[in-house]
Amino acid sequence: MISYKSFIIPAFVCITAAVACGRPEAATPKENGTLDSVIRNVTTAPVTAEEETDYTKLNGKIQANEDHQAKVYALASGKIKSVNVALGDKVQKGQTLAVLQSMEVAANSNDVALAEANVTITKKNMESTKDLYDGNLATERDYLSAKVEYNKALSELNKAKQVQSITGGSNSLYELHAPLTGYVIEKNITANSEVRQDNNNQLFTVADLSNVWVIANVYESDISKIHLGDEVTVTTLTDPNKPYTGKIDKIYNVLDPATRTMKVRISMPNPNNELMPEMFVTVKVNGKPTGNMLSIPSQAIVLDDSKNFVIVKDTGGLHIKEVQLIKRVDAKAYVTGLKQGDQVVTNSQVFIYQALSE
Template identity: 60%
Template sequence: MKKSPLYVMALLATSFFAACADKPTEVPKSDELLPDSLIKNVQTVPVKLEDENGVIKLNGKVQANEARQAKVFALVSGKVQSLKVELGDFVHKGQVLALLNSTEVAGIANDLANAEANVTLAEKTLATTKSLYEGNLATEQDYLSAKVNYNKSVADLQKAKQVASISGGNQAQYLIKAPISGYVIEKNITNNSAIRPDNNADLFVIADLSDVWIMANVYEADMNSVHLGDEVKVSTLANPEKSYTGKIDKIYNVLDASTRTMKVRISMNNANNEFKPEMFAKVKVDRKVTQKALAIPAQAMVMDNGKNYVVVKKNNKLSVQAIQVMSRFEDKAYVTGLALGDEVVTSSQLFLYQALTNN
């Protein structure tokens, strides 16, 4: 007996809400309650065998090239007297970043002065002892002792000079200088802050941003589709209409347990300073063709309890078919579980699925 359209719509609505309960959806029921006119007019698309290719979209972030950046530490403790730069400033190699007042530097300067005085005294003592020794007024032992004392004083002076050179201080002041030219991308001190001897945190980070990295995340499903040397297109929120070309030059073969992603690196020339550290970036990777696969419109799929299904039309009959998704690109899905030429429904498939699995 043919059912009225009102009865069918009521049945579809009832079955849709009934699906909210945790009811198994594995075994499709009959489509006998669906009117022939509805089955006849549903839109379908045939399953095709196509090259499994497409574009993989990745999310990334701009970072400074680690080989082109330097972390700046203070080699002595002290108190910040003045800051000469701010975050984001461009600095030249050797430029003073901050000035510290340091008792350690004062001690180093004092040690250097004492070492210089000891060398002068030891040199005079050696000359006097040598003269006395040559006049038989001093023993050989006295002369050798004076020579050893002079050599020791010279060694102490050399050590004091090296320490002073490493510390870079002058009297009681210590100058923190930029080791490279670049931008200040981190600043972790303020005026009048104290630098303790046990402080191992960097005070500044200087980066040459003429070359930067794009660090992108690759999901597990796409890991085998990304290769070293793959060409990519990069865009940013600052310039969404502009596309930058690059290549994947590093794959970090470690999976992040929390995000289930693997990082890849793209080195980008930044001569125009368009990329800024911490910028978000969108990366598109052209997926290389590996094989042919059955392709269907992604909109035809229905997900239920973590599994994917499609509604298939055959001989003017509808049925539900479970599928496995191999990959998905844009509006196309590559699947298994269907046969070449099968007609999958692309209109009202959710309601049809509910009707077929709950009547």
């Protein structure tokens, strides 16, 4: 039997007066008026039967989709002349991110100019030698030698142009361009700083954030509950009331020995760029339904002496009923000890509970 104490609203003043008889002073009209006012303005919520779905709660964060991002390195050493973008800026493909002054680029430009001049000279020499050869004033060997020198000059020019096309730039200026349209999510240079070609750190990272990754950590005890293709609900600290839905599309079958966690990935569409890299998120992995359970607002529960109680309102008044709490899920509590349709008090319930318990 579930123990409960009942209380009928019309009799409330009588009971309060009776209890007060044993005290030095009776309750004042102001005190009774306050309690009556609370009872008149009490709000309730119905007990509902819901199909409860078991879930696993994970913590994670947003990362840029590695398939939709590009890291920008300098292919030549030099000094930063100007930085044209800031962290978080949106850039278009081909847009100049920064400009360097580089001796290497200047040397490449000089090599191209020298190679072009050498091609011009060797070409004229070959043509003159051919005329002499046609007039029997030069040997065939002289003509073939001039032709070889011309071809060598063409090869050197082609090589110099290829080097210039790889490093980019002209004269002494080297420009870093955005390889794709997106946002600058990493920036590691400032104006007037020096850049070395052998530096392993990227200068910029540009990412298309229309699709991002949610990387979540799975504790060792929960690994058996996680499967490829499981549907998930993702919420952020920025707006906990706005859920994003997705599916687990990759499981990293490696356990981090330090944290004892395994990582999973959810690819998440992000058309409005609301999900930003490094945001912390909560991921709920939905499981199989476990059947109907009685649900009430969590705030309706009053904890007293390690037991859980609610205030039930019916035609007879207000009653205290003990309930067994199965679990809490966000703003809901799943309980036993009530009937579907019962009305539980959801405001001032602690105050009313104390009054009914006297």
